[in-house]
Amino acid sequence: MIAPEPHALPDLVRELHRQAAPWLPAGQATRLRWGPPVQPGVGQERPTVVSTARLNRILEHAAGDFTVTVEAGLPLQHLQEALMEQRQWLALDWPWGSGADGEGAGTVGGLVARGMAGGLRQRHLGVRDQLIGIGLLRTDGTAARAGGRVVKNVAGYDLMRLLTGSWGSLALITELTLRTVPLPPQRRGLLLQGEPQQLEPLRRRLQAAALGPELLDWWSAPLAETAGHPPLPGLLLGLASVSGEAIADQLAAIGSEADAAGVRRLELDSERLEALRAVALGPDQGCGPADGPRTGRWLLRLGVLPAEAAALLADPLLAGLRLSLAAGSGLGLAWAEATQLPTYRVEALRRRCRVLGGQLTVLEQPAAAGLPAWEDAPSRPLIEAVKRQFDPLQQLARGRLPGVHTPSGLSR
Numbered sequence: 001m002i003a004p005e006p007h008a009l010p011d012l013v014r015e016l017h018r019q020a021a022p023w024l025p026a027g028q029a030t031r032l033r034w035g036p037p038v039q040p041g042v043g044q045e046r047p048t049v050v051s052t053a054r055l056n057r058i059l060e061h062a063a064g065d066f067t068v069t070v071e072a073g074l075p076l077q078h079l080q081e082a083l084m085e086q087r088q089w090l091a092l093d094w095p096w097g098s099g100a101d102g103e104g105a106g107t108v109g110g111l112v113a114r115g116m117a118g119g120l121r122q123r124h125l126g127v128r129d130q131l132i133g134i135g136l137l138r139t140d141g142t143a144a145r146a147g148g149r150v151v152k153n154v155a156g157y158d159l160m161r162l163l164t165g166s167w168g169s170l171a172l173i174t175e176l177t178l179r180t181v182p183l184p185p186q187r188r189g190l191l192l193q194g195e196p197q198q199l200e201p202l203r204r205r206l207q208a209a210a211l212g213p214e215l216l217d218w219w220s221a222p223l224a225e226t227a228g229h230p231p232l233p234g235l236l237l238g239l240a241s242v243s244g245e246a247i248a249d250q251l252a253a254i255g256s257e258a259d260a261a262g263v264r265r266l267e268l269d270s271e272r273l274e275a276l277r278a279v280a281l282g283p284d285q286g287c288g289p290a291d292g293p294r295t296g297r298w299l300l301r302l303g304v305l306p307a308e309a310a311a312l313l314a315d316p317l318l319a320g321l322r323l324s325l326a327a328g329s330g331l332g333l334a335w336a337e338a339t340q341l342p343t344y345r346v347e348a349l350r351r352r353c354r355v356l357g358g359q360l361t362v363l364e365q366p367a368a369a370g371l372p373a374w375e376d377a378p379s380r381p382l383i384e385a386v387k388r389q390f391d392p393l394q395q396l397a398r399g400r401l402p403g404v405h406t407p408s409g410l411s412r
Helices: 006-019 076-084 108-114 157-163 196-207 221-226 244-260 270-279 306-313 343-355 380-390
Strands: 023-026 048-051 058-062 067-071 131-137 143-147 172-179 186-193 215-219 234-241 264-268 297-303 322-326 331-337 359-364
Touching (some): 006 048, 006 131, 006 172, 058 076, 067 076, 108 172, 131 157, 143 157, 186 196, 186 244, 186 270, 196 215, 196 234, 196 244, 196 306, 215 221, 215 306, 221 322, 234 244, 234 270, 264 270, 343 359
Antiparallel strands (some): 058 067, 067 172, 131 172, 186 234, 215 322, 297 359, 322 331
């Protein structure tokens, strides 16, 4: 892995372009194993990994405007700590495997490149909705910029959305301007447990409530058991407000409905709520070598229509899987050890997600499994056309273009 000084980065990218050498953008390289393997070029054992780890500064925090501009290699943990000093935060979940304190969260650029958001998108929307400006290096070393540093700037809006979730396949992200929000003075939670058919009416009621939840996640029974609770499916609810009384009134109303439905409920103060959310982040990701072997576990990203989430939770295919699924978006993560989950069941679960209006992405899998990380999207021709415009030599993240499944041994 190469981590050049900021002034040397454009020259390095230009030299790689001159050689037509495949390379892979990275931050701290903590999640390079996620997704499909990256294909090396001819004569390469593995592609060159170019890290933005030394682009790690906060360039500007306009606290009064609720925006912050950072270099892409800044650790997410460091950004959140700095914002907290001004009673602000970036309203995004820690990535899976971050640990309870976010130490393994990786960089802000990596967060945007993966484009995955958790339960906090219930109120605060996703990663791309927090992004108001972006700087990047094209594969020929040309610097480009889109958006700006104020919330009402919409210049380059489509380009920012294009780079979010691109998995490093279009350009190297170098700089980001993001929207911040005030830290809520009051935060409390509630864990509801029962059968999915009991919980689904409560889910609909909560999403239509006047005080909308900040967080509303479906939990599978194995995840609840991991957290020390009965092995029953659940809904984890988080409420945030300036008014403690408003939160108390909402919790009382929900509690009455839960009791009437025969649902188990447990009220949570802010500390216990954060402890449960940490369980949903899974085990610490660790910082092993970026080019190390594939792990012996499954990590899956599931998506279904929100109205079909209860049906997914009730499906026997989820047996043994620890799953946290955002109720508002129908997107979530599930994981299990290789010995707990045979490959054929993952294939069946992928088909089931498709029937329920969504899809399944394999982020990590045992070495012998051999499943495609993702399937071809209906818009594959358009995706490939965009890729050719950004990366005509097909250098970046070869074999890792979201929405395009390339069979083993072939390249784009």
